[in-house]
Amino acid sequence: DSGVTQTPKHLITATGQRVTLRCSPRSGDLSVYWYQQSLDQGLQFLIQYYNGEERAKGNILERFSAQQFPDLHSELNLSSLELGDSALYFCASSVLGRANEQFFGPGTRLTVL
Amino acid sequence: AQTVTQSQPEMSVQEAETVTLSCTYDTSESDYYLFWYKQPPSRQMILVIRQEAYKQQNATENRFSVNFQKAAKSFSLKISDSQLGDAAMYFCAYLDNNDMRFGAGTRLTVKP
Numbered sequence: 001d002s003g004v005t006q007t008p009k010h011l012i013t014a015t016g017q018r019v020t021l022r023c024s025p026r027s028g029d030l031s032v033y034w035y036q037q038s039l040d041q042g043l044q045f046l047i048q049y050y051n052g053e054e055r056a057k058g059n060i061l062e063r064f065s066a067q068q069f070p071d072l073h074s075e076l077n078l079s080s081l082e083l084g085d086s087a088l089y090f091c092a093s094s095v096l097g098r099a100n101e102q103f104f105g106p107g108t109r110l111t112v113l
Numbered sequence: 114a115q116t117v118t119q120s121q122p123e124m125s126v127q128e129a130e131t132v133t134l135s136c137t138y139d140t141s142e143s144d145y146y147l148f149w150y151k152q153p154p155s156r157q158m159i160l161v162i163r164q165e166a167y168k169q170q171n172a173t174e175n176r177f178s179v180n181f182q183k184a185a186k187s188f189s190l191k192i193s194d195s196q197l198g199d200a201a202m203y204f205c206a207y208l209d210n211n212d213m214r215f216g217a218g219t220r221l222t223v224k225p
Binding site: 002033042043044045056058088090092101102103104106107 | 156158159160163204206212213214215216217218
């Protein structure tokens, strides 16, 4: 158990819908990262937040957005969902910057039908 | 954009033997970090080992060691005395100030 929690564990929805994935980092970790793992594209970095502010952006679509709240938990919002958005979404946290070890949550499996 | 290439989609090793997983990357940066992550069937991502580019000495963690060749942009993982629990997907990852990228992964099978 890494100490990073993600909810829900599984999510099934339809195309065109909007969903919110939630992540709680390890106690004391200020940075939160979101990753997408799909079958044909491996693991892709989406976005990083540090102490409430966006720190780095990866291959995140405009339909996706994220935020980190004052209590340091983070939410990833996915809208206008497409079949290709079906993937495992990981959240990770670290104490400070990205060079530090990142602890991954168990992931949220999103299925878009 | 930085790319990370794992040229071996699948590898197999006999229990107690040694196996090496390959990884190459492309970058114009001089300061960066490299990682190997393990993803067992549980899908949990577990950090195996990390290497700072400015360090010439290869990182070692128990049975896991790396061969870091900065000029060749190569970062291979050696697993010694392989155990059944080492069976997993292994991802090589690159990190600099602006980006973090993962390779496509190598599926390692350990035969008893």
